[in-house]
Amino acid sequence: MGTVIMHNVVSVDGFIADENDDVGPLHDWYFNGDTPITEAGDQQYDHSGAGSGFKVSSASAKYVRPMWEEIGTIVMGRNLFDLVNGWEGQPPAGDHVVVVSHRPKPEGWHPEASYHFVDDVTAAIDKAQELAGERTVAVNAGEVGSQIFAAGLVDEVAMDVVPAVFGSGKRYFGSIDGQHLLEDPHVVIQGDRVLHLKFKVRR
Template identity: 75%
Template sequence: MGTVILHSVMSVDGFIADDKDGVGPLHDWYFSGDTPILDEASRFRVSAASAAYVRPMWASIGTIVIGRHLFDLTNGWEGKPPAGDHVVVVSHRPKPEGWHPEASYHFAGDVATAIAKARELAGERTVAVNAGDVGGQALAAGLVDEVAIDVVPVVFGSGKRFFGAVDSQHLLDDPHVVIQGDRVLHLAYRVRR
């Protein structure tokens, strides 16, 4: 089985979006460099240091796990996952009727079921769990192997927390990834068991 990584871009004060789901400058670093992440035609252009980190991370992803709120906000990226081949949505509501029937999107009623399905779909590849409430629930349930944070130098003051409403302590190892990009710091920590 592949690694389960809780991952997102975050403000230095711990938020993945503001109170109205706006991301402000959190994703600006994806478009501020001269090195394409995917190919020369890619609109994602970052620093060389960020590209060296992001390329293999994105390539390793087999399945993404998100909450229904993000699915609704993005309309599920119109059935095309931003990375990987599959998306599992944690939701008590089913996939919208007639919504992109060709897309490999699966709906699960709880986080444990979603992670199990995502691992099955990903095989040996990585399962990327989006930060926020779903990511926090997965961490609290002991289902996360690693936490990866792209820290952007902005302070939101309030908003949607990286770990959602986690109300218990979880220990992480020292970071095994520390990469300074342009307007972003990439960090990755293994979760202590």
């Protein structure tokens, strides 16, 4: 099985969006460099769902590009799916998407896309790993991500920390209870207006 990584861009005070799901300046670093994340500079989708080519600093590209190439499946919650309309069936990384939701896939929505709707976080990870094989399963942070993390199903936490303070909003770790320990960061990379961190989850 591939590694399960919980991942998101986050403010220094731990928020992934404001109360209205607006990411504000959190994704600015995706567009402030001169190096495409994808080799071909493909059109991709940011959190707002607006198509745009990602161009980052060379330091960020060296980190993000291989990470994205390793992703086989993305796991997301229904809230994010609805916000970006599932990236119109074309996820920014990976070949498959698992959506944790009590509601089914919208009728007639991109039947060609490998999107799977399940109503349980454990079943979501099982399905994601089945689809990803040896590749990485990337879990979006937030409420669904925190449930997967609390269930002990996350191997690593990856945070792209942006120098911004939100004060309130949607938390990276959602409404998780209790203390959970991570190992020391094994990746620390400074990009332009972003700090890339990766921690293994302490078992």
